[in-house]
Amino acid sequence: MTLHVDAAVRLGDFDLRAELVAPAGQVTAVLGPSGAGKTTLLRAIWGSVPIDAGTIRTGDRVLDSPPGTFVVPEERRVGVVFQDYLLFPHLTALENVAFGPRARGWSARDARAAAAALLERVGVGSQAGLKPRSLSGGQAQRVALARALATEPDLLLLDEPLAALDVGTRVEVRRDLRRYLADFAGPAILVTHDPVDALALADRVVIIEAGRVTQEGTLGDVTSRPRTPYVAELLGVNLLVGSGVGHAVELDGVSVATAQPVEGPTLVLIRPSSVALHLHQPDSSARNQWSMSIGELNLLGERVRVRLVGPFELVAEVTPDAVAALGLVEGGSVWASVKATDVTAYRA
Amino acid sequence: MSRVRRRPPAPVVAAAGVTILFFAIPLVGILQRANWSTVWSDLTTSGARDALRLSLISSVLAAGLSIAFGTPLAWVLARSAVPAKPLLRGLVLLPMVLPPVVGGVALLAAFSLRSPIGGWLHDAFGLQLTFATSGAVMAETFVAMPFYVITVEGAMRGMDQRYEDAAASLGARRLTVFRRVTLPTIAPSVVAGGMLAWARALGEFGATITFAGNVMGRTRTLPLAVYLELESNQDAAVALSLVLLAVSLLVLVSLRGRWLSSS
Structure with missing residues (x-):
């Protein structure tokens, strides 16, 4: 069962128009700068914000289609892992996870048994009796995931699930999350602003900028053919927009040979x-x-990223040895060269 | 934290001192006026015991009614998009600023035996509110419930409502969300609001005497007894006042300013 979203939402000054498809058994990452509308999109899907136009449906089941249909959140069967988890502070980890099944009419005993099994599965079985304030960030994240899965949702939404974690925990939780997501049969949507999360966890990527989907596709598609500077920057490549004239592309007064x-x-x-x-x-x-000047030097691991300013902006990546040998300094002048065979050009 | 502690200027400190005296002197006055040798016997006369018992019962009932009926109202005011909400809230909070005696007159006009509703209640159910304990409870609830409603409504607005959203996403219907998430979260304010309402009901005088009258054993609560005793036995009036004073202080201390903060 695939999730289809074709929706317009207006919230105050903000206006989101999103069209996307999230197939079952796959993880779709929604990437975008903060304020782009990622969280609003999630809220529309699980029903905390009604859409103004369009349709949201899972398979044939219409969840929201104004003006006729609006399924309330408690009937949508959408599991949500919230950004700061929102574990109920007055309930233990076990009761948090049992909450959903109990709300859906399970007996307290069955709900607790299912919750205990789930907590065990995500690796926090021994923390079942703790209140959220006694859990570490990584543990809370796992409890939040277990809580979302406990209702056996049709659809799973994760809003920046790793953002609140420190670097060490993050790597570990990300690895485990990948495993749990692989076991989930329905569509999973992962909202993040970190491309590493998307690369590690997602099969497909949807890019949202300023309330619009600017690109959608497999990771390979998007990485090799980014369509906006944001995507290029995000995935670490230079993206220039120009107009093709045969074996060259005209930018503002400069041409790039292809x-x-x-x-x-x-x-x-x-x-x-x-x-x-x-x-x-x-x-x-x-x-x-091109003759350019050096705007900025950034050491990134074994490489130095050199931001070049000239007729256009360009990022070069060289070794620290090269920087030393050439005596590169911020503000200095430099020539940049690129072989035409290293330039990928495609129609916008 | 500043290294040097800055004090307000001396005239301000002096003025604040005068204000403190203004509140402290009556307190000292009643304590020194009390005839401590007879306090116990004054409090155990049958009239005093009746008033104490009646006050306890009626104020606890008023606080209970405030919680039972005030909670749904606070929920509606805090969560729903009812039209003319400011007007509605003003109506509910009116008894807080209305002179209690006016509240009593209004209750009398609406529920006395000669009024349409009061007459109907009497004819249909044999229920008479005036000169009855039920009337005293009603008068106390009328003035006390707004304290509960604003406290709990404030707490509901102040809480992080995303927890309620999370509960809904887990399949909980609104009543379940309220019972299992909202209520536990605002429980401290429910307790604080209930105690405030109880304290206010315990001290209720004007509306009670106007609407329910001053009938010994039925509507003569502690404040009414104090007022009455002032004419005949001042020592007893002071003794009963001490009880009310002690209870008020106890409530104040146990709340520790909780109703002052918004959440």
Whole structure:
């Protein structure tokens, strides 16, 4: 059973128009900058915000379709893991997880037995008797997941499930989360602003910016062909927008040579590692050479990301040794070169 | 935290001192006026015991009614989009600022035997509110319930309502959400509001004497007894006042300013 969303929501000044499909048995990551409407999208799906137009349905079951249909949250069968978990502070971990089944009419004893089994499965069985304030971040996250799964939902929503965790816990919880998500039969939607979460957990990605879906597809699609600067930045590549004229793309006053011919509105993608830096204009086969100045140097692990400012902005990635050998400093001048064969261009 | 403790200027401290005296002197006055040798016997006369018993019963009933009927009202005021909500809230809170005697007159006009509703209640159910304990309870509830309603409504507004959303997403219907999430979360305010209402009901005078009258054993609560004894036996009036004073202080201390904070 697939989740289909084609909805418009207006909340004050904010306006979200989202169209997306989340297939069963897959994890769909919704990525976007903060304030893009990710959480609003989730709220529309589980029913805390009614949509103004469009339809939300799981398979054939319509959850919201104004003006006729609105299924209230308690009847939607959507499991939600909230950003800060929202575990009921007055209930133990066990009672938190048993809450859903009890609300759906199970006997207290059956609900508790199911809850205990679930807590065991997500690895916090021995914390069952603790109140949320005594749980660590990682434990609380697991209890929240168990609580959402306890009602056997048709659909699972996770709102920034790892954002509140420290780095060490995060890696561990992310690894386990991947396993639980793989076991979940319905569609799962993971909202995050961290591409690492998306890369680690999701099969598909939906990018939302300023209330609009700007890209949707498999991870491979989106990583290799980002359509907006945000996506490119997020996935660490340079993305330029220009207009194709044969074997070159015209940007503002500059042209970028490409290996394959392109026409019309074009996206140009250059991997930072394909950008070579020189102190003087290079005498090389590289078709693209620009004189630029160094805006910023950032050490990222074994690489240095060099932000170049010139006719356009470009990020280059070089080794710390290269930075030392060339004597690169912020504010200095440098030549950047890119082989035409390293430029990917595709129609916008 | 500042390293140097800054004090308010001396004139302000002096004025504040005068204000404190203004509240402290009557307290000291009643304590020094009390005839401690007869306090116990004054409190154990049959009239005093009746008043104490009646006050206890009627104020506890009034607090109970305030909780039973005030909680749903607070829920509606805090959560639903009823039209003219400010007007509705004003109506409910009116008894807090209304002179109690006016409240009593209004109750009398609406529920006395000669009024349409009072007459109907009497004819249909044989129920008479005036000059009856039920009337005293009603008068006390009328003035006390608003204290409960604002306390609990404030707590419901102040709580993190996303917990209620979370409960709904887990399949809980609204009454279940209220019972298992909202109520436990605001429980301290329910207790605080209930105690405030009880204390207010215990001290109720104007509405009670106007509406229910001053009938010994039926509507003569402690404050009414104090008022009456002032004419004949001042020592007894002071002794009964001490009881009310002690209870008020006890409530105040046990609440520790909880009704002042919004949540």
